[in-house]
Amino acid sequence: MPRLFAYKDFAGASEKVRGYADKHSPVIICESVTERDKPFRVKVVIGKSIKHPNAKDHHFEYIQLWNLETLIGEMKLQRASFGDNPVHIETEFIFIPKVSLRLTAMAYCNKHGLWQSEEIFVKVEGE
Numbered sequence: 001m002p003r004l005f006a007y008k009d010f011a012g013a014s015e016k017v018r019g020y021a022d023k024h025s026p027v028i029i030c031e032s033v034t035e036r037d038k039p040f041r042v043k044v045v046i047g048k049s050i051k052h053p054n055a056k057d058h059h060f061e062y063i064q065l066w067n068l069e070t071l072i073g074e075m076k077l078q079r080a081s082f083g084d085n086p087v088h089i090e091t092e093f094i095f096i097p098k099v100s101l102r103l104t105a106m107a108y109c110n111k112h113g114l115w116q117s118e119e120i121f122v123k124v125e126g127e
């Protein structure tokens, strides 16, 4: 089982260490209420304020979106598609929910491991 990191685990750390956690942590951006059987858009951004390196030996390889234990989708990243400079990688998932959601995003840095977002609850009306 790989170690799993989350920004909240670094709450008491120094500013430098919290910056390290920030630039690795996926953040979910979406509405908190939606309707059943209607396309729902979820954006995932890596890092709130600090850009992550995008070098050949240090970059993100994938972003996943989960509803509890169910994988909704996965974006595989081609590093070169985002240039060579530090970047806030972001992606969107669009899907049709049937029931309320407890969303978590996961992102994998090839140098610093697997990072988890905060869990986001989305109420699906009409379920």
Ligand SMILES: [Fe+2]
Pocket (backbone or CB within 6 Å): 024, 052, 058, 059, 109, 110, 111, 112
């Ligand atoms: Fe990293």
